[in-house]
Amino acid sequence: RSSDLTTRNQLKRHFLRHLEQQTKSHFKKILTKKWISSSRAFRKIMDTAELLTQELEHLGDPSSQDFLGAVHKYLVKEYIMQLMKQKLRLKRANREGAANKMMKEADLINTTVTKLGSGSEWLCPAIPCISETIRDKKPDSMKINLAELLTSYPDLSEGHVSAILY
Helix, strand or coil: CHHHHHHHHHHHHHHHHHHHHHHHHHHCCCCCHHHHHCCHHHHHHHHHHHHHHHHHHHCCHHHHHHHHHHHHHHHHHHHHHHHHHCCCCCCHHHHHHHHHHHHHHHHHHHHHHHHHCCCCHHHCCHHHHHHHHHHCCCHHHHHHHHHHHHHHCCCCCHHHHHHHHC
C-alpha cells in the first residue's frame, strides 16, 4: 500500500513536470500587453492541459481526481504567479478589459478541470476575486475584495497582496 502511494506520487510529480514543461513558455505570455488582444497563449495552455489530462482517464476514480486536482491547482497557481510577476500598468479601460478577460479565462480553467473530474472547487474563486480587485480602483471595493481573498486563502502574504495591487 505504501509503495502504491509512493509510485502514484512519483507519477503525479512526473506528470505535473511534463505539464509545466509544455505550458511554461505560454504562461509567460499571460498578462502582458499582447495578451490583452490575443487568446493564443491561454488557448495553448488549455489545449495542452486537456490533452494531457485525457491520458488520466484510465486511472481509477480517486487517483484520477487527485491528479486532476493537482492540474487544477497548477493552472490557477501559475496564472496567479504570472499576475504577480508581470508589471503591467493598465489605464481604466484596459484594466476593465483585463479583468473581464481574467474572469473568462478563470471560468474556462475551472469549468474544464471540474468537467474532467477535479474536486478542487476551493480554487475556483481565486482568479475571479483578484480580477475584481484589479477592476475596482475604489479603495472600499478593493478592501472588500482583498478581505474575501484573504479569508478564502489565509496563506497569502503581504507581498502577494502588494503584487496584486501594483
